[in-house]
Amino acid sequence: GAVVSQHPSRVICKSGTSVKIECRSLDFQATTMFWYRQFPKKSLMLMATSNEGSKATYEQGVEKDKFLINHASLTLSTLTVTSAHPEDSSFYICSARDQGPGNTIYFGEGSWLTVV
């Protein structure tokens, strides 16, 4: 199946700093990528839809100035958590939509963010 790579898999940062997470579709072009966060034993929560060449669409309650999304190419979207706080610690997952007949969504491996 298609591969979506996410990096880094784990990151620890200090409060107040920013951290960038990359999401790459390795064998297909993705005009649309998605960013989720997930707390332990909870459901996926869609944060935003990332559209190549245009601004991301954020879900209600998600601060766009805090979670900066850039989708500069058909294979790369980045999520930057700015001025991170301990409550931002979570599992962040990206996904990319294959433009084939089924519009299948493939997930990256996820990134564990710990803010200390």
Place this chain on the structure above:
Amino acid sequence: QKEVEQNSGPLSVPEGAIASLNCTYSDRVSQSFFWYRQYSGKSPELIMSIYSNGDKEDGRFTAQLNKASQYVSLLIRDSQPSDSATYLCAVTGFKTIFGAGTRLFVKA
């Protein structure tokens, strides 16, 4: 009414039994249907896709789609403890909507 509904579970089945996971959706124009498996602490992985009414089999997995009744199900035959995970249903029409997932426990 949620757009994609799944019983949160947990669904507990003994090893070797058939696990049946169900999903209903509200958007009648939905065209593509997917099942993902998510192990604890990992991201979801695609296990099945189905686009037309009927059954689709892949190894121990069978996806069933009934567009008239707006449900899609996943059967896991000969369930193994390694099948214990959360199973997410996803439905694509104009956009892709995920269900909240059903937790499955397979008891050894």
